[in-house]
Amino acid sequence: MTPELTPEHHHEHGHDHEHQVVPSDPTLRVKALESLLVEKGIVDRAALDALVDTYENKIGPRNGARVVARAWADPAYKARLLADANDAMADFGFLSRQGDRMVVVENTPKVHNLIVCTLCSCYPWPVLGLPPVWYKSAPYRSRAVIDPRGVLREFGVQFAEDVEVRVWDSTAELRYLVLPERPEGTERMSENELAALVTRDSMVGVAKVLPPSKVQS
Amino acid sequence: MNGIHDMGGMQDMGPIYHEKNEPVFHAAWESRVFAMFLAAGAWHKWNLDAFRHTREVLPPTDYLESSYYEQWFSGLLDLLVRRGLVTAEEIQSGKPAPGSTRATPPLTPEKILPALPNRIQAQRDVPGPSLFKVGQRVRARNINPMGHTRLPRYARGKVGTIDRDHGVFVFPDTNAHFLGEKPQHVYSVCFAARELWGAQAPERDCVYVDMWDDYLEPA
Numbered sequence: 469m470t471p472e473l474t475p476e477h478h479h480e481h482g483h484d485h486e487h488q489v490v491p492s493d494p495t496l497r498v499k500a501l502e503s504l505l506v507e508k509g510i511v512d513r514a515a516l517d518a519l520v521d522t523y524e525n526k527i528g529p530r531n532g533a534r535v536v537a538r539a540w541a542d543p544a545y546k547a548r549l550l551a552d553a554n555d556a557m558a559d560f561g562f563l564s565r566q567g568d569r570m571v572v573v574e575n576t577p578k579v580h581n582l583i584v585c586t587l588c589s590c591y592p593w594p595v596l597g598l599p600p601v602w603y604k605s606a607p608y609r610s611r612a613v614i615d616p617r618g619v620l621r622e623f624g625v626q627f628a629e630d631v632e633v634r635v636w637d638s639t640a641e642l643r644y645l646v647l648p649e650r651p652e653g654t655e656r657m658s659e660n661e662l663a664a665l666v667t668r669d670s671m672v673g674v675a676k677v678l679p680p681s682k683v684q685s
Numbered sequence: 686m687n688g689i690h691d692m693g694g695m696q697d698m699g700p701i702y703h704e705k706n707e708p709v710f711h712a713a714w715e716s717r718v719f720a721m722f723l724a725a726g727a728w729h730k731w732n733l734d735a736f737r738h739t740r741e742v743l744p745p746t747d748y749l750e751s752s753y754y755e756q757w758f759s760g761l762l763d764l765l766v767r768r769g770l771v772t773a774e775e776i777q778s779g780k781p782a783p784g785s786t787r788a789t790p791p792l793t794p795e796k797i798l799p800a801l802p803n804r805i806q807a808q809r810d811v812p813g814p815s816l817f818k819v820g821q822r823v824r825a826r827n828i829n830p831m832g833h834t835r836l837p838r839y840a841r842g843k844v845g846t847i848d849r850d851h852g853v854f855v856f857p858d859t860n861a862h863f864l865g866e867k868p869q870h871v872y873s874v875c876f877a878a879r880e881l882w883g884a885q886a887p888e889r890d891c892v893y894v895d896m897w898d899d900y901l902e903p904a
Binding site: 512 | 714887
Protein backbone atom coordinates (compact mmCIF):
# COMPACT_ATOMS: atom_id res chain seq x y z
CA MET A 469 0.00 0.00 0.00
CA THR A 470 1.11 3.56 -0.45
CA PRO A 471 3.20 4.49 2.54
CA GLU A 472 2.13 7.73 4.18
CA LEU A 473 4.10 9.63 6.72
CA THR A 474 1.81 10.36 9.61
CA PRO A 475 2.22 12.93 12.39
CA GLU A 476 2.90 9.99 14.73
CA HIS A 477 5.95 9.13 12.69
CA HIS A 478 9.11 9.63 14.68
CA HIS A 479 12.73 8.68 14.50
CA GLU A 480 13.61 6.05 17.03
CA HIS A 481 17.33 6.32 16.62
CA GLY A 482 17.78 9.88 17.73
CA HIS A 483 20.74 10.49 15.46
CA ASP A 484 20.97 13.70 13.55
CA HIS A 485 19.37 13.40 10.16
CA GLU A 486 21.03 15.72 7.77
CA HIS A 487 18.44 14.95 5.15
CA GLN A 488 15.13 14.62 6.84
CA VAL A 489 11.89 13.99 5.05
CA VAL A 490 8.86 16.15 5.63
CA PRO A 491 7.84 15.35 9.18
CA SER A 492 4.21 16.42 9.04
CA ASP A 493 1.83 18.94 7.63
CA PRO A 494 3.31 19.03 4.15
CA THR A 495 0.60 21.40 2.97
CA LEU A 496 1.75 24.23 5.22
CA ARG A 497 5.45 23.68 4.69
CA VAL A 498 5.07 23.49 0.92
CA LYS A 499 2.96 26.65 0.91
CA ALA A 500 5.60 28.44 2.97
CA LEU A 501 8.36 27.40 0.57
CA GLU A 502 6.31 28.48 -2.43
CA SER A 503 5.75 31.95 -0.93
CA LEU A 504 9.45 32.28 -0.20
CA LEU A 505 10.53 31.19 -3.68
CA VAL A 506 7.99 33.48 -5.34
CA GLU A 507 9.10 36.41 -3.20
CA LYS A 508 12.73 35.77 -4.08
CA GLY A 509 11.90 35.54 -7.79
CA ILE A 510 13.16 31.96 -7.99
CA VAL A 511 9.83 30.66 -9.23
CA ASP A 512 6.99 32.43 -10.97
CA ARG A 513 3.56 31.47 -9.69
CA ALA A 514 2.04 31.49 -13.18
CA ALA A 515 4.78 29.07 -14.29
CA LEU A 516 3.94 26.73 -11.41
CA ASP A 517 0.24 26.80 -12.35
CA ALA A 518 1.12 26.15 -15.98
CA LEU A 519 3.37 23.21 -15.08
CA VAL A 520 0.68 21.58 -12.96
CA ASP A 521 -1.90 22.13 -15.68
CA THR A 522 0.45 20.67 -18.28
CA TYR A 523 1.00 17.40 -16.44
CA GLU A 524 -2.54 17.11 -15.10
CA ASN A 525 -4.32 17.86 -18.36
CA LYS A 526 -2.07 17.97 -21.41
CA ILE A 527 0.80 15.49 -21.23
CA GLY A 528 -0.30 11.95 -20.48
CA PRO A 529 -0.82 8.46 -21.87
CA ARG A 530 -3.04 9.77 -24.67
CA ASN A 531 0.18 11.04 -26.28
CA GLY A 532 1.74 7.58 -26.24
CA ALA A 533 -1.52 6.02 -27.46
CA ARG A 534 -1.45 8.21 -30.58
CA VAL A 535 2.11 7.11 -31.31
CA VAL A 536 1.19 3.45 -30.88
CA ALA A 537 -1.93 3.78 -33.04
CA ARG A 538 0.03 5.36 -35.87
CA ALA A 539 2.66 2.64 -35.66
CA TRP A 540 -0.09 0.03 -35.98
CA ALA A 541 -1.72 1.83 -38.87
CA ASP A 542 1.40 2.75 -40.82
CA PRO A 543 4.27 0.24 -41.21
CA ALA A 544 6.66 2.92 -42.45
CA TYR A 545 5.98 4.99 -39.35
CA LYS A 546 6.53 1.95 -37.15
CA ALA A 547 9.90 1.29 -38.77
CA ARG A 548 10.93 4.90 -38.09
CA LEU A 549 9.63 4.71 -34.52
CA LEU A 550 11.69 1.63 -33.73
CA ALA A 551 14.79 3.02 -35.43
CA ASP A 552 14.64 6.57 -34.06
CA ALA A 553 11.81 7.22 -31.62
CA ASN A 554 12.61 10.91 -31.18
CA ASP A 555 12.36 11.55 -34.88
CA ALA A 556 9.04 9.69 -35.14
CA MET A 557 7.53 11.27 -32.02
CA ALA A 558 8.52 14.73 -33.24
CA ASP A 559 5.78 14.31 -35.88
CA PHE A 560 3.26 14.84 -33.08
CA GLY A 561 5.23 17.62 -31.40
CA PHE A 562 5.54 15.59 -28.18
CA LEU A 563 9.28 15.68 -28.40
CA SER A 564 11.95 17.36 -30.41
CA ARG A 565 14.64 15.50 -32.26
CA GLN A 566 17.17 16.83 -29.75
CA GLY A 567 14.86 16.25 -26.76
CA ASP A 568 14.84 13.58 -24.07
CA ARG A 569 16.04 10.35 -25.66
CA MET A 570 13.28 7.83 -26.22
CA VAL A 571 13.51 4.17 -27.16
CA VAL A 572 10.52 2.12 -28.31
CA VAL A 573 10.59 -1.66 -27.84
CA GLU A 574 8.15 -3.86 -29.72
CA ASN A 575 6.03 -6.69 -28.38
CA THR A 576 5.49 -9.64 -30.70
CA PRO A 577 3.93 -13.09 -30.23
CA LYS A 578 7.39 -14.27 -29.09
CA VAL A 579 8.72 -11.23 -27.18
CA HIS A 580 7.17 -9.31 -24.32
CA ASN A 581 8.80 -6.14 -22.98
CA LEU A 582 8.44 -4.64 -19.51
CA ILE A 583 9.77 -1.26 -18.34
CA VAL A 584 11.05 -0.49 -14.85
CA CYS A 585 13.43 1.88 -13.10
CA THR A 586 14.89 -0.08 -10.20
CA LEU A 587 16.99 2.84 -8.90
CA CYS A 588 14.40 5.63 -8.91
CA SER A 589 11.41 6.43 -11.10
CA CYS A 590 12.55 7.12 -14.68
CA TYR A 591 9.54 7.08 -16.97
CA PRO A 592 8.80 8.46 -20.45
CA TRP A 593 7.10 11.71 -19.39
CA PRO A 594 6.64 13.20 -22.89
CA VAL A 595 4.45 10.30 -24.00
CA LEU A 596 3.01 8.87 -20.76
CA GLY A 597 3.01 11.84 -18.38
CA LEU A 598 3.98 11.27 -14.76
CA PRO A 599 4.31 7.73 -13.44
CA PRO A 600 1.62 6.12 -11.28
CA VAL A 601 2.45 5.34 -7.64
CA TRP A 602 2.82 1.60 -8.24
CA TYR A 603 5.55 2.18 -10.83
CA LYS A 604 7.58 4.14 -8.25
CA SER A 605 6.87 1.71 -5.42
CA ALA A 606 9.33 -0.70 -3.81
CA PRO A 607 7.33 -3.86 -4.65
CA TYR A 608 7.35 -3.14 -8.38
CA ARG A 609 10.91 -1.79 -8.61
CA SER A 610 12.39 -4.66 -6.63
CA ARG A 611 10.60 -7.57 -8.28
CA ALA A 612 10.28 -6.50 -11.91
CA VAL A 613 13.85 -7.58 -12.66
CA ILE A 614 14.02 -10.81 -10.64
CA ASP A 615 10.48 -12.06 -11.18
CA PRO A 616 8.90 -10.26 -14.13
CA ARG A 617 6.52 -13.13 -14.82
CA GLY A 618 5.28 -13.03 -11.24
CA VAL A 619 4.76 -9.27 -11.51
CA LEU A 620 2.91 -9.73 -14.79
CA ARG A 621 0.69 -12.40 -13.22
CA GLU A 622 -0.16 -9.90 -10.48
CA PHE A 623 -1.31 -7.55 -13.24
CA GLY A 624 -3.34 -10.38 -14.74
CA VAL A 625 -1.19 -11.30 -17.73
CA GLN A 626 0.55 -14.59 -18.30
CA PHE A 627 3.02 -15.73 -20.90
CA ALA A 628 4.03 -19.17 -22.13
CA GLU A 629 7.58 -20.42 -21.49
CA ASP A 630 8.54 -19.91 -25.12
CA VAL A 631 7.78 -16.20 -24.97
CA GLU A 632 10.90 -14.20 -24.16
CA VAL A 633 10.28 -11.66 -21.41
CA ARG A 634 12.62 -8.68 -21.73
CA VAL A 635 12.88 -6.27 -18.84
CA TRP A 636 14.31 -2.80 -19.52
CA ASP A 637 15.82 -1.23 -16.41
CA SER A 638 15.97 2.53 -17.08
CA THR A 639 19.31 3.18 -15.41
CA ALA A 640 20.43 5.92 -17.84
CA GLU A 641 18.82 8.92 -19.54
CA LEU A 642 16.95 6.81 -22.05
CA ARG A 643 13.22 6.52 -21.66
CA TYR A 644 11.47 3.39 -22.80
CA LEU A 645 8.02 2.90 -24.27
CA VAL A 646 6.51 -0.47 -25.14
CA LEU A 647 4.81 -0.83 -28.50
CA PRO A 648 2.10 -3.34 -27.58
CA GLU A 649 0.70 -5.93 -29.96
CA ARG A 650 -2.25 -4.81 -32.02
CA PRO A 651 -5.29 -6.79 -30.91
CA GLU A 652 -7.39 -8.86 -33.27
CA GLY A 653 -10.60 -7.45 -34.62
CA THR A 654 -9.17 -3.98 -35.19
CA GLU A 655 -8.35 -4.30 -38.89
CA ARG A 656 -10.92 -1.73 -39.98
CA MET A 657 -10.41 0.75 -37.21
CA SER A 658 -9.14 4.27 -37.80
CA GLU A 659 -6.06 5.63 -36.08
CA ASN A 660 -8.23 7.52 -33.59
CA GLU A 661 -10.28 4.43 -32.79
CA LEU A 662 -7.10 2.43 -32.31
CA ALA A 663 -5.63 5.06 -30.01
CA ALA A 664 -8.71 4.81 -27.78
CA LEU A 665 -7.87 1.13 -27.11
CA VAL A 666 -4.29 1.75 -25.96
CA THR A 667 -3.80 1.99 -22.20
CA ARG A 668 -0.96 3.40 -20.14
CA ASP A 669 -0.28 -0.01 -18.61
CA SER A 670 0.10 -1.63 -22.04
CA MET A 671 2.80 0.91 -22.91
CA VAL A 672 4.72 0.10 -19.69
CA GLY A 673 4.34 -3.58 -20.50
CA VAL A 674 2.18 -4.72 -17.57
CA ALA A 675 -0.92 -5.25 -19.71
CA LYS A 676 -1.97 -6.24 -23.19
CA VAL A 677 -4.19 -4.11 -25.36
CA LEU A 678 -7.60 -5.74 -25.34
CA PRO A 679 -9.65 -6.26 -28.47
CA PRO A 680 -12.60 -3.83 -28.79
CA SER A 681 -15.15 -6.52 -27.86
CA LYS A 682 -13.54 -6.92 -24.43
CA VAL A 683 -13.02 -3.20 -23.84
CA GLN A 684 -16.73 -2.50 -24.32
CA SER A 685 -17.91 -5.33 -22.11
CA MET B 686 26.26 3.92 -2.68
CA ASN B 687 24.81 0.56 -1.72
CA GLY B 688 21.62 2.15 -0.43
CA ILE B 689 18.02 1.09 -0.04
CA HIS B 690 17.14 2.81 -3.33
CA ASP B 691 19.10 0.10 -5.18
CA MET B 692 16.31 -2.42 -4.74
CA GLY B 693 16.34 -4.41 -7.99
CA GLY B 694 16.21 -8.10 -7.07
CA MET B 695 14.94 -7.65 -3.51
CA GLN B 696 12.00 -9.82 -2.54
CA ASP B 697 9.09 -9.76 -0.14
CA MET B 698 8.41 -6.03 -0.43
CA GLY B 699 4.68 -6.79 -0.59
CA PRO B 700 2.01 -6.76 -3.28
CA ILE B 701 1.90 -4.13 -6.01
CA TYR B 702 -0.92 -1.73 -5.24
CA HIS B 703 -2.52 -0.71 -8.52
CA GLU B 704 -4.91 2.18 -7.97
CA LYS B 705 -7.77 2.38 -10.45
CA ASN B 706 -8.27 5.79 -12.10
CA GLU B 707 -5.34 7.16 -10.22
CA PRO B 708 -5.09 10.98 -10.20
CA VAL B 709 -1.84 12.55 -11.40
CA PHE B 710 -1.36 14.06 -7.94
CA HIS B 711 -2.92 12.83 -4.69
CA ALA B 712 -2.88 16.23 -2.98
CA ALA B 713 -2.44 19.82 -4.11
CA TRP B 714 0.86 20.14 -2.24
CA GLU B 715 2.32 17.29 -4.32
CA SER B 716 1.63 19.21 -7.51
CA ARG B 717 3.24 22.36 -6.05
CA VAL B 718 6.39 20.45 -5.03
CA PHE B 719 6.57 18.93 -8.49
CA ALA B 720 6.16 22.31 -10.20
CA MET B 721 8.59 24.10 -7.87
CA PHE B 722 11.22 21.49 -8.54
CA LEU B 723 10.87 21.91 -12.30
CA ALA B 724 10.67 25.70 -12.20
CA ALA B 725 13.59 26.16 -9.79
CA GLY B 726 15.57 23.60 -11.78
CA ALA B 727 15.44 25.96 -14.75
CA TRP B 728 18.19 28.05 -13.07
CA HIS B 729 20.49 25.11 -13.85
CA LYS B 730 22.03 25.14 -10.37
CA TRP B 731 21.78 21.38 -10.17
CA ASN B 732 21.22 18.36 -12.38
CA LEU B 733 19.00 15.29 -12.26
CA ASP B 734 21.79 13.08 -10.96
CA ALA B 735 22.34 15.40 -8.01
CA PHE B 736 18.60 15.36 -7.36
CA ARG B 737 18.46 11.58 -7.44
CA HIS B 738 21.28 11.46 -4.93
CA THR B 739 19.37 13.65 -2.45
CA ARG B 740 16.81 10.86 -2.25
CA GLU B 741 19.39 8.10 -2.02
CA VAL B 742 20.99 9.60 1.09
CA LEU B 743 17.72 9.68 3.03
CA PRO B 744 17.90 7.34 6.01
CA PRO B 745 16.61 3.97 4.75
CA THR B 746 13.60 3.91 7.05
CA ASP B 747 12.57 7.37 5.81
CA TYR B 748 13.13 6.31 2.21
CA LEU B 749 10.72 3.41 2.60
CA GLU B 750 8.15 5.20 4.74
CA SER B 751 7.91 8.53 2.95
CA SER B 752 5.83 9.14 -0.13
CA TYR B 753 7.38 10.04 -3.46
CA TYR B 754 6.70 13.76 -3.28
CA GLU B 755 7.80 13.94 0.33
CA GLN B 756 11.14 12.72 -0.97
CA TRP B 757 11.04 15.32 -3.71
CA PHE B 758 10.31 18.07 -1.20
CA SER B 759 13.20 17.00 0.97
CA GLY B 760 15.52 16.89 -2.06
CA LEU B 761 14.33 20.27 -3.29
CA LEU B 762 15.03 21.91 0.08
CA ASP B 763 18.45 20.31 0.19
CA LEU B 764 19.45 21.51 -3.30
CA LEU B 765 18.01 25.01 -2.88
CA VAL B 766 20.21 25.56 0.16
CA ARG B 767 23.28 23.66 -0.96
CA ARG B 768 23.34 25.38 -4.35
CA GLY B 769 22.85 28.81 -2.88
CA LEU B 770 19.40 29.78 -4.14
CA VAL B 771 18.04 30.22 -0.62
CA THR B 772 19.55 30.02 2.85
CA ALA B 773 18.55 27.68 5.65
CA GLU B 774 17.55 30.77 7.66
CA GLU B 775 15.21 31.89 4.90
CA ILE B 776 13.53 28.49 4.85
CA GLN B 777 13.23 28.61 8.62
CA SER B 778 11.71 32.09 8.67
CA GLY B 779 9.81 31.83 5.38
CA LYS B 780 11.06 35.33 4.48
CA PRO B 781 13.84 36.54 2.16
CA ALA B 782 16.90 37.69 4.10
CA PRO B 783 16.99 41.46 4.60
CA GLY B 784 18.73 43.10 1.67
CA SER B 785 18.70 40.00 -0.53
CA THR B 786 18.08 40.61 -4.22
CA ARG B 787 15.36 39.18 -6.38
CA ALA B 788 16.38 36.61 -8.96
CA THR B 789 16.03 37.90 -12.52
CA PRO B 790 14.84 37.50 -15.18
CA PRO B 791 11.64 35.81 -13.95
CA LEU B 792 11.17 32.30 -15.32
CA THR B 793 7.69 32.80 -16.76
CA PRO B 794 5.53 30.06 -18.31
CA GLU B 795 6.74 31.19 -21.75
CA LYS B 796 10.30 30.36 -20.73
CA ILE B 797 9.57 27.14 -18.82
CA LEU B 798 7.03 25.27 -20.95
CA PRO B 799 8.86 25.13 -24.31
CA ALA B 800 11.87 23.54 -22.56
CA LEU B 801 9.90 20.58 -21.17
CA PRO B 802 10.48 18.18 -24.09
CA ASN B 803 14.19 18.70 -23.57
CA ARG B 804 14.16 18.53 -19.80
CA ILE B 805 16.86 15.96 -19.23
CA GLN B 806 19.65 17.27 -21.47
CA ALA B 807 22.11 14.52 -20.66
CA GLN B 808 23.31 13.66 -24.15
CA ARG B 809 26.51 15.33 -25.36
CA ASP B 810 27.53 15.95 -28.90
CA VAL B 811 31.19 15.34 -28.30
CA PRO B 812 33.23 12.91 -30.33
CA GLY B 813 34.38 9.98 -28.30
CA PRO B 814 35.26 6.45 -29.26
CA SER B 815 32.99 3.58 -28.23
CA LEU B 816 35.07 1.37 -25.97
CA PHE B 817 32.72 -1.53 -26.67
CA LYS B 818 31.05 -2.80 -29.83
CA VAL B 819 27.55 -4.10 -30.40
CA GLY B 820 27.55 -7.86 -29.88
CA GLN B 821 30.60 -7.79 -27.63
CA ARG B 822 30.59 -9.76 -24.36
CA VAL B 823 31.21 -7.48 -21.38
CA ARG B 824 31.35 -7.76 -17.62
CA ALA B 825 29.81 -5.13 -15.37
CA ARG B 826 32.54 -4.00 -13.02
CA ASN B 827 32.30 -4.90 -9.38
CA ILE B 828 32.49 -1.39 -7.97
CA ASN B 829 31.01 -0.11 -4.73
CA PRO B 830 31.39 3.68 -4.76
CA MET B 831 30.26 5.62 -1.70
CA GLY B 832 28.67 8.31 -3.89
CA HIS B 833 26.00 8.21 -6.56
CA THR B 834 26.11 5.48 -9.17
CA ARG B 835 23.64 4.07 -11.69
CA LEU B 836 25.22 0.64 -11.75
CA PRO B 837 22.71 -1.51 -9.86
CA ARG B 838 24.09 -4.07 -7.46
CA TYR B 839 22.28 -6.98 -9.08
CA ALA B 840 24.31 -6.51 -12.29
CA ARG B 841 27.79 -6.07 -10.80
CA GLY B 842 30.23 -8.77 -11.81
CA LYS B 843 27.74 -10.25 -14.29
CA VAL B 844 28.45 -10.93 -17.94
CA GLY B 845 26.21 -9.62 -20.69
CA THR B 846 26.19 -8.57 -24.32
CA ILE B 847 26.22 -5.06 -25.78
CA ASP B 848 22.83 -4.74 -27.48
CA ARG B 849 23.10 -1.17 -28.73
CA ASP B 850 25.21 1.95 -28.39
CA HIS B 851 23.13 5.02 -27.55
CA GLY B 852 25.88 7.60 -27.99
CA VAL B 853 27.58 9.89 -25.49
CA PHE B 854 25.98 10.98 -22.21
CA VAL B 855 27.11 12.71 -19.03
CA PHE B 856 28.41 10.34 -16.36
CA PRO B 857 26.16 10.32 -13.27
CA ASP B 858 28.83 9.21 -10.79
CA THR B 859 30.70 12.50 -11.20
CA ASN B 860 27.85 14.73 -12.37
CA ALA B 861 25.77 14.08 -9.24
CA HIS B 862 28.56 15.52 -7.11
CA PHE B 863 29.27 18.50 -9.42
CA LEU B 864 32.63 16.95 -10.29
CA GLY B 865 32.26 17.30 -14.03
CA GLU B 866 30.29 15.61 -16.79
CA LYS B 867 32.92 13.09 -17.92
CA PRO B 868 30.87 12.30 -21.07
CA GLN B 869 31.08 8.74 -22.37
CA HIS B 870 29.12 6.14 -24.30
CA VAL B 871 26.02 4.49 -22.91
CA TYR B 872 24.98 1.04 -24.06
CA SER B 873 22.01 -1.21 -23.46
CA VAL B 874 23.59 -4.37 -22.11
CA CYS B 875 21.57 -7.57 -22.28
CA PHE B 876 21.94 -9.95 -19.32
CA ALA B 877 20.38 -13.39 -19.39
CA ALA B 878 18.00 -13.84 -16.47
CA ARG B 879 19.94 -16.99 -15.54
CA GLU B 880 23.21 -15.05 -15.41
CA LEU B 881 21.62 -12.65 -12.92
CA TRP B 882 19.40 -14.94 -10.88
CA GLY B 883 20.61 -18.48 -11.40
CA ALA B 884 19.23 -21.65 -12.86
CA GLN B 885 15.67 -21.21 -11.62
CA ALA B 886 15.14 -18.21 -13.92
CA PRO B 887 13.35 -18.86 -17.23
CA GLU B 888 15.83 -19.76 -19.93
CA ARG B 889 14.89 -17.13 -22.52
CA ASP B 890 14.23 -14.15 -20.29
CA CYS B 891 16.67 -11.28 -20.01
CA VAL B 892 17.20 -7.89 -18.40
CA TYR B 893 18.56 -4.93 -20.33
CA VAL B 894 20.54 -2.46 -18.25
CA ASP B 895 21.86 0.85 -19.59
CA MET B 896 25.54 1.21 -18.76
CA TRP B 897 28.31 3.75 -19.27
CA ASP B 898 31.82 2.87 -20.46
CA ASP B 899 33.17 3.23 -16.91
CA TYR B 900 30.84 0.47 -15.67
CA LEU B 901 32.15 -2.12 -18.12
CA GLU B 902 35.16 -4.25 -18.92
CA PRO B 903 35.70 -6.82 -21.67
CA ALA B 904 34.59 -10.32 -20.67
